[in-house]
Every structure is written in structure tokens, then in C-alpha cells.
Amino acid sequence: ERDAALRAVDEPATTVDGRTIPVMVNVGSVQDARDARGADGSGLVRTEVLFGDRMTAPSVAEQAAAYREIAAALGGKPITIRTWDVGGDKPLRFLPQDVEANPFLGDRGIRTFRRRPELLATQLEAIREVAGETPVQVMFPMVTTAEEVAWALQQLGPRPEGLKVGIMVEVPAAALRIETLAVGLDFVSIGTNDLTQYTTAADRTNTAVAPLADGLDPAVLRLIDRVVRQVPLGVHVAVCGDLASDPLAATLLVGLGVQELSAVGPQVPLVKAKLRQISAVDAAMAAATALTLDSAAAVRQRLK
Ligand code: PEP
Ligand code: MG
Secondary structure, eight states, rough: OOOHHHHHTTTTTTTSSSSOEEEEEEEHHHHHHHOSSSSSSSEEEEHHHHTTSSSSOOOOOHHHHHHHHHHHTTOOOOEEEEOOOOOOTTTTTSSSSOOOSOGGGSGGGGGGGGGGHHHHHHHHHHHHHHHHHHHHEEEEESSSSSHHHHHHHHHOSSTTTTTTEEEEEOOOOOOOOHHTTTTTOOOOOHHHHHHHHHHTTOOTTTTGGGGOOOOTTTHHHHHHHHHHHHHOOTOOEEEEEEEESSSHHHHHHHHHHHHOEEEHHHHHHHHHHHHHHSOOHHHHHHHHHHHHHHHHHHHHHHHH
């Protein structure tokens, strides 16, 4: 099965009943993009990983060069550049942060740049530059309120033609008001890693509570279902959290109506192979059942 998956690697992932799901790759380095096989682009460029060990902030030119290299390594397919997602478990050495009692509930993602807008400004400049040359999407992490979306769009300024703009949905509040939060955006991308940790109140880095932090928890699935159903018309819904890297979970996400997935490199061909075997109609019925179950274990059992 693995051999067949690898042979068909560059074919689109189309279900037996004809639904094509772009399967993208998550990257944190240019090498990740070079290593990717069969990806339809990148659904998540983790820029805080790409530049995480820099002692000083990278210039606009350095950033643009890295984004260009990633796009080129993916054959000019679309790339989704996430703005600095600093904080929580992800330090940026050129942006030291205060020690906090609860870093995951603190100064993270877009929140940090309200006080440091100049660091976001250079990044947005680099993104705008590259967007004139190759298909680019920009996405803002850890968004909670509509006011933050408005602020982010204001920082971005006039959108160059072809630059698509979106937010990550990884805070439960964002999922619960997606109908207003996502107005005017091109896409949203659900970050199931953080969405799971915040929904279940289980630190994603703490192994003692790992069984609670399971993205197949129906409580998390209900939030994903809500996003798909309530998002404003025409706003594309993707998932770039780790749930999309698990072929069985990926079928569930497609059943919930998610339109695009982004997985870790080695899983991309396997997720695509799985999607080619299923029917989207059957997946929708399985997803509807999953929403009624009461544990991640029960969902996993059903999927098998
Ligand atoms: C997520 O939270 O699911 C996500 C994709 O972002 P990160 O893992 O980088 O926090
Ligand atoms: Mg996240």
C-alpha cells in the first residue's frame, strides 16, 4: 500500500466520488519543502521555526529569499506563510519575552505584535514582495477577536493582487464566532494542536495529560464542524494541525466538510492514498456519527 501511495504521489487526492482535496505540507525549513513528496503546496510555513535561532530579526530581503526558496522547492505551488507565532513553547531568540505563569494563555502569536508592530511590519513587507511573484497566502496565528483581525488587516495594508489572507482557528472563541470573525477573509485554517489543548484544557507539551489532549475528542470535532457550517460563504476551510497528518483522521475531516489539509511531509503521500480510497459521502456519514460519540477512543474505534 505504501509503494502504491508513493507511486501515485503527484496525482491529486480525489475521492472515489470525485471530491478533490488539496493535501499540502507543513514546513519549518527550506529543507522540509525540498523533502516533501506529492504536496499540493504548503498549508503552513512556520516562520518562527524557519528563523527561530536567529539572534537578530531577519531583514525583509532575507525573509523574502527564504519564502521564495520554499515556493521554488514546491515547484511554485501555493505557500501559506504564517506570521511569527512566538510564545507558548516557541521562542524567537530575536524577540525575548517576559517569563509568564501561563505562557500558552499569555503573550502568543498575534498578541505579541500589538506592542511590537515593527517586527510584524517587516514580515508583511517580505510576504507582499514574494506574493507578486508566486502564489502566496498569509495567515495570522492565535486570533481570538474580530478586533484583532481588523488590526492585522490594517497592518497588512493594501493587498497585492493574488495575495490571499486568512487566520488560524485555534482558540475556541474563534471557532465559536467564526461567522463574524472570518468576514472578508479568503480562508481559515484550523490549528487542531492548539484548538485541542484549549478545548480540553490539557497542555499539549505535558505527557501527564496527553490522553486528554486528543484531537479526535468529539468536543474538538464539534468545533471543527461548527467552523465548516458557520464560516461566511466563500471562505475556504483548511486544517493544518497534526490531526490532518493521520490518514484516518483526515477522512473524518473531509467528512466534516474541510476543503484542504496540510500534513507533515512523510504523511502527505499516505493521507492522499487514503483519501483516494474513500467516498466523501460515506465520510460525511461517519463524521456525523463521530460527533455523537463521547470520547476520542470511541471515535478512533469507529474509524477503524
Ligand atoms: C496548531 O496549533 O495546530 C498549529 C498548526 O500550530 P502550531 O502547532 O505551530 O502551534
Ligand atoms: Mg498553533
